[in-house]
Amino acid sequence: MPFAPPDSFLVVRGTEIAELIDGNRDACVEAVRDAYLTHARGDSSLPHSAFLRLPGRERERVIALPAYLGGRFDVSGVKWIASWPENVRHGLARASAVLVLNDTGTGFPYACLESSVISATRTAASAVLGAQELIGARHAERAGFIGTGLIADHIRRFLLELGWKIGGFRLFDVDEKAAGRFARSLRESDMPDVEVAGDAREVFDSCDLVVLATVAGTPHLDDPAILRHAPTVLHVSLRDLDPSVIAVAQNVTDDVDHVMRERTSLHLTEQRLGHRGFVDGTLADVMEGRLARDPGRAAVFSPFGLGVLDLAVGKWVYDRTIERGGGSPVHGFFPVA
Known part of the structure; x- marks a missing residue:
């Protein structure tokens, strides 16, 4: 035929x-x-x-x-x-x-x-899956969102629908109105302890799970001390962290070759250090047991967003x-x- x-x-x-x-x-x-x-x-x-x-x-x-x-x-x-x-x-x-x-x-x-x-759904699903695999549970003492736009809202919906247990939320956005709207949506969902922070540093300092979902085109977080308490960081927007911050973390991505492009934070770190040894592995490595979470370091998941x-x-x-x-x-x- x-x-x-x-x-x-x-x-x-x-x-x-x-x-x-x-x-x-x-x-x-x-x-x-x-x-x-x-x-x-x-x-x-x-x-x-x-x-x-x-x-x-x-x-x-x-x-x-x-x-x-x-x-x-x-x-x-x-x-x-x-x-x-x-x-x-x-x-x-x-x-x-x-x-x-x-x-x-x-x-x-x-x-x-x-x-x-x-696109927003697969981005949020990838981020929440990364958090679950790196934390080992659907639980966080306090979750922080830096950037409270569309992608952050999709991640919020996944966390709620998948039954994550989260003790509180800290939010920051350069657009204060956007942060306020996001705070109201969390409170309307009966989420506890929701506060808008004064800056991104405050979010890092008070949270063990941090979501970076900004529209930043260049790194704006350059103090490695923000990772001193070893949080899990979902670096969804890919360009927020300076190479000095990336270098001290346990770095996980979805595809090493793909993420080392277009001036992502990992790409800039490769250019500064001259190698890719700072990347510990992929999320598939974590899921299949080839890579274990290092409890002594922050875990930063930087998903490039694969087709x-x-x-x-x-x-x-x-x-x-x-x-x-x-x-x-x-x-x-x-x-x-």
Whole structure:
């Protein structure tokens, strides 16, 4: 029987995706876990992300993340995500994205999913999974958030839905109103001991779990003493910590080659030290027992955000959408050969 293009091309809206994810964040974490382990086994293809910047506008960028993920997923595709920081001043989201899924038998794309929700979900799932593996439990005496925007809110939702036991929260954002809104959302969820801190140092000093979810383009935390009490740090925004801070930590990432790019804190540390020996291993190493947490040092998880994670969550969303008869099929999208 000759191969033929798919009968339709499925478009899945962000509202549909958000409804699927809400109440199923444990399944998203498991999809991300499986993606990391599948990637670690070599059953993936992950070219470097391509960064498109406009002349003279370095803060704005569009990133293409192509990937193939095998195992139970067997899917290829690409996320195309734009970051326009000035959007927030006009009441628009900073990030916008789509995820295109391709059939691995014919190469035809068969779905386009709104992906700002998927991207934020896989980022939060990765961070919370990293915290769980490095702490060894879903528990923190006090959690701190430096940066209280969209990604921080998604991480908050994962912590709550997955039943984390957290004794208190400390929050800091250069936008005091954003920190105040985040504090209200925590209090409305009956979270205890919620306070807005005066600066980032105060958050570090009072918390054993710290989430860095800023929009910083260059390191702004340069005192290694902030890690003296050996906290677990989720360095989601990747560019907050000076190399002098990175150098004293137990550093865990998701893919060493990928994270050593685009002037991340780990990339800057490699440039300063001239080697990569300060990276202890990957999250897959931790999950599979090849790397143990050093209780005497802070553990800093710096996930680059791999395209295979978008595919894992995107494929999960697509499969659930098909089961529910959702999405918007576009019939006749492809010409008949």
